Amino acid sequence: MSLILRSWQGATALLLCLAALASLPMLAADAPSPFGGGTAALIFVLVAGAALASFANISAPLLATILFVCAHLAAWLLIGGLSGNEGKATSAFFLMIAASWLLAWRCVTVLSGIRAKSRAADTFLRLLIPTLFGAWILILWEAITRGAGIPFILLPPPSAIGARLAGSIPILWADVRQTIFKAVLFGYVVGCASGFAVAILADRVAFLRRGLLPIGNLVSALPIIGVAPIMVMWFGFDWQSKAAVVIIMTFFPMLVNTVAGLAAAGSMERDLMRSYASDYWQTLFKLRLPAAMPFIFNALKINSTLALIGAIVAEFFGTPIVGMGFRISTEIGRMNVDMVWAEIAVAAVVGSVFYGVVALGERATTFWHPSNRGG
Amino acid sequence: MSLSPPPFSVVSARKLGLTFETNDGPVHALSNVDLEVRKGDFVSFIGPSGCGKTTFLRVIADLEKATAGEITVNGMTPEEARKSRSYGYVFQAPALYPWRTIEKNIALPLEIMGYSAAERRSRIERTLDLVNLSGFGKKYPWQLSGGMQQRASIARALAFDADLLLMDEPFGALDEIVRDHLNEQLLKLWARTEKTICFVTHSIPEAVYLSTKIVVMSPRPGRVTDVIESTLPAERPLEIRETPEFLEIAQRVREGLRAGHSYEEQ
Numbered sequence: 001m002s003l004i005l006r007s008w009q010g011a012t013a014l015l016l017c018l019a020a021l022a023s024l025p026m027l028a029a030d031a032p033s034p035f036g037g038g039t040a041a042l043i044f045v046l047v048a049g050a051a052l053a054s055f056a057n058i059s060a061p062l063l064a065t066i067l068f069v070c071a072h073l074a075a076w077l078l079i080g081g082l083s084g085n086e087g088k089a090t091s092a093f094f095l096m097i098a099a100s101w102l103l104a105w106r107c108v109t110v111l112s113g114i115r116a117k118s119r120a121a122d123t124f125l126r127l128l129i130p131t132l133f134g135a136w137i138l139i140l141w142e143a144i145t146r147g148a149g150i151p152f153i154l155l156p157p158p159s160a161i162g163a164r165l166a167g168s169i170p171i172l173w174a175d176v177r178q179t180i181f182k183a184v185l186f187g188y189v190v191g192c193a194s195g196f197a198v199a200i201l202a203d204r205v206a207f208l209r210r211g212l213l214p215i216g217n218l219v220s221a222l223p224i225i226g227v228a229p230i231m232v233m234w235f236g237f238d239w240q241s242k243a244a245v246v247i248i249m250t251f252f253p254m255l256v257n258t259v260a261g262l263a264a265a266g267s268m269e270r271d272l273m274r275s276y277a278s279d280y281w282q283t284l285f286k287l288r289l290p291a292a293m294p295f296i297f298n299a300l301k302i303n304s305t306l307a308l309i310g311a312i313v314a315e316f317f318g319t320p321i322v323g324m325g326f327r328i329s330t331e332i333g334r335m336n337v338d339m340v341w342a343e344i345a346v347a348a349v350v351g352s353v354f355y356g357v358v359a360l361g362e363r364a365t366t367f368w369h370p371s372n373r374g375g
Numbered sequence: 376m377s378l379s380p381p382p383f384s385v386v387s388a389r390k391l392g393l394t395f396e397t398n399d400g401p402v403h404a405l406s407n408v409d410l411e412v413r414k415g416d417f418v419s420f421i422g423p424s425g426c427g428k429t430t431f432l433r434v435i436a437d438l439e440k441a442t443a444g445e446i447t448v449n450g451m452t453p454e455e456a457r458k459s460r461s462y463g464y465v466f467q468a469p470a471l472y473p474w475r476t477i478e479k480n481i482a483l484p485l486e487i488m489g490y491s492a493a494e495r496r497s498r499i500e501r502t503l504d505l506v507n508l509s510g511f512g513k514k515y516p517w518q519l520s521g522g523m524q525q526r527a528s529i530a531r532a533l534a535f536d537a538d539l540l541l542m543d544e545p546f547g548a549l550d551e552i553v554r555d556h557l558n559e560q561l562l563k564l565w566a567r568t569e570k571t572i573c574f575v576t577h578s579i580p581e582a583v584y585l586s587t588k589i590v591v592m593s594p595r596p597g598r599v600t601d602v603i604e605s606t607l608p609a610e611r612p613l614e615i616r617e618t619p620e621f622l623e624i625a626q627r628v629r630e631g632l633r634a635g636h637s638y639e640e641q
Contacts, residue, residue, distance in 0.1 A: 268470045271438050275464040277457055278487045286483065290474045368473035373517060 009106035010054035013099040017048050020095035027081070031088040035081045043077050046070040047099045054106050060114050067107035068132075074100045075139050079146070087149020097143045101136060108132050156338045165342040171327070172346050179324040180350055182239035183311040187246025192303055194247070195254025196296070200284075202255075203262050213259060220252035228314040237318050242325075245314040250303040257299035261292025294369050297362040304354045308347060385449060385539055385571045386412035386435055392443030393430060393597075403596030404430045408444070410590065410599060414538070417565055417572045419582035420590045421628060422635070427597020428575045428590075432541050435573065436464050449539070460488060462539040463532030467547055469524035471516035471531075478503070478512035481531045488535055502530040505564055522553040529561075533568065540572045546581070558584055559613060566609070580616055583607075583624045591628055593635025601631035 020026070021044070027034050050070035053063060078097055082089065111129055116122035138158045144150070145157040152160070165172070202208040228245050235241035265288050273283045315325025324343050331339040366372055391408040394401045405427040412418050420428035433439040434446060437453035448456035456462065463484075471480045478499045485495045503509050506526040516524050525545055532540060546554045558581060565572055576582050582589050583605070591601040605624060607615060615621055 266470070268466050268468060269472070271436075272464070272466070272470050273487075274438060275436055275457065275462070276484045276487045277460055282487050286487070287472065290472065293474075366474075368515060368517070370517075 007051075007054040007106055009102040009109070010051040013047060013051040013102045013106075016095045016099040016102070017044060017051070020044075020092040020099070023090065023092045023095070026078075026090055026093040026096065027085050028088040028090055031085040033084050039077055039081065043074050043096060046074045046077075047096060047103065050074075050103050051099070054103070060110050064107050064110045064114070067103050067110065071100045071103035071107060075104075075143070079139070079143055082143075082146045086146050089143075089147030093147055094143075097140070097147070101140065104132060104136050153335060153337055156341060160338045161341040161345065164338040165345060168339065168342060172342065174322050175324045175327050175343065176346060176350065178239060178320075178322045179242070179311050179315065180308075183242035183314075183323075184246060184307045184354075186239075187243035187311065188250055188303060188307040190243070191247040191250030191307070192254045192300060195251045195299070196258050198251075199255050199258035199262065202259060204280075209259075213256075216252050216255045216259075220256050224249050224252075225310060225313050228310075229317040231314065232318045237320055239323075242311045242314040242319075242323075246307045246310045249306045249310040253302050253306065254296075254299040257295045257302075258292060261295030262288050264288075264295060265291040293366045294362075294371075297358065297366060300358045301355060301362070304358050305351060308351050308354070312347065383414040384411055384447075385414050385416070386410065386446070386573065388431075388444065388446045390444035391431075391434065391441050391446050393427070393434060393439060394442050405434070405441070406443075406596035406598050408597075408599050410602070412571060412573060412588075414571055415569060416588055417574065417586050418588045418590060419586040420573065420575045420592060421577060421579065421582045422592035422632065423577065423594060425594040425597070426592040426635075427594070428592050429543050430597060431592075432543050432573060432575055436462060436541055438464075460484075460535060461537050462541050463535065463537045465525075465529055465532050465540070465542040465545045467544045469516065469521075469528040471524055471527060473516055475515075476512065477508065477514050477516065477519070477527050480516065480527060481512075481534050484531060484535050490535070498534050502534045505533060505567070506530045507560065522549050522557060525549065526557065526560075529564075533564075533570075538570055540570045542572060542574045544575050544577070547577070554581070555613060561585065562611060579625050579628050583621060583628060584611065584613075584616060589624070589628055591631035591635065593632065598635075600635040601627070603627055603631070 024040075025034060026040060047070065050067050053066045053070075056063070075097065078093065078100070108129055111125060111132075114125060116125050141155075142157045142159055145155050198208070198212070202212055225245070227248060228241075231241045231244040231248075235244050269287055269291070270283070273287055278286070312325040312328070315323045316329045319326040324347060328340050328343050331337075331343070363372060388408050388410045391405055391410075392403070393405040394403050408427075408431060410431075420431060422428050430439060434441050435448055435453060437457040446453060449459075449461045451459070451461075471477070472483070475483065481499050481502055482495050485498060490498070499512060500509075503512055506529055508523060508526055508530060511519065511523065511527075516527065519527070525548075529542075529545065546557050549557065562585060574582075574585060587605050589601075589603040589605065590599055591603065592598065593600050603624060607620060607624070
């Protein structure tokens, strides 16, 4: 019993192998190019062998390597056998995919348990584990869409999306230039800067503080994306109207967060400044703004996502014949779903990089904050 | 201002009162306080919570405004005194800015008051040495112990040329061993710098050990019940706390607190 508990993934993978053996072959009888006997046998040997190895008393790095190689080689052989046989996979095929997945799971579990001795090894593990995790989402996606023959329109396999992505780099790059480098960056910078400036102004002028802030709180909770068609009417089809949408979307979160941040400095710290007869601007720059930085970076992070959404969705309402939102809305109409997915993948990468840069800036600026000190 | 404080008077209060208006009616934080602090004095304010000792310190610092009576600080109103930067204030907590290193924290008042970079450098050096923190200037506050942080905040208050040091229970949050050590250091520092110190505490031994003058206060309304001039010598090793003279003064402080009904159930 304790032997099984040592690697329940291995035990389950063995059971799945037996079930798959019972329900061979792995492709339907009318498949044009069925698995060769050698390939099928190799897959079973790989999966069963790795599953057995997971019970053995061997060092964690060696075991992880065995599991890694066997699980991925098996998955590669399985998916490779699908070409020309889309939609013909039987339950034996899916059982074997599931068994490989369990082995990869075991591999990640073993890797997570390793205490890295050197810094480089630690970084390598920190990158490898989420990469494996993400890769298996793609592997399962690929196997299920192609094995079960899911219609291309509903969900294309990642390989098709990747091929489309690689084949349309010039178009995608032009879209990124139009949407990101013009609309998003301009709108983000202007929106955040003006939200910040108005927050400082509201701090100085009671009339703004009492009148504008409640409205700011209200507006920052509204789905402002609805103004996109109006902005297109006002500022035309080109990127200026999208930048306007981004400005409106990013302005209020920055305003509200900066005002909250300016109130974050403690009363003792303020009394200290008062005891030095410090003037308004000295107190602002030496105490209140540094204390507000965690709030301001919070707004910058929220806004990095909002800006991307705003610019892409605003392009649905009219645009010149370039732009990420334009591409998504026209290609879905032409049933080119792989292009839509390619555009989404690009947006995801750009969004992550954008967010990552802001987060790095935050780490450098608010290193002193209790939530950042340890890491 | 019509009053003329005696020469060498640093703080002079006449019939000082302060009433906070709250939803539950007025609270008399201070009432009829008369007090004279001379240059070079080490004055302790002692009493239970709510007796107005911190409020009195905050009135001197112009962090609160008196509602009755008169007070001068260095012969000026508290506001003028604050604007001419005549005091350094040490709070109950270190209140160091976590985004500045220790030396940058000490430089903070110097930057605000417009000292030159070279002047800042030498003053940081000197005050860090005064509080025995040399070598810790590049650390961030959260990398130091509580006692070291409070010493750094004292260094910050000493960095600019204020002859008056206002300390509001600066060692209240520290354990007794650290506290004894810091009390000893504070006395040495006071002797070296010849500053006037107003020190709020609720520890009788601390008040007696440190002070040349002990002001006993009691609550509801906050008022002064006794002012005791210490007869202890200027040189005070920690062992002085075992002498009959010390215990006699401590006894008098205790009686003063009792007379102000400070020991009654509240």
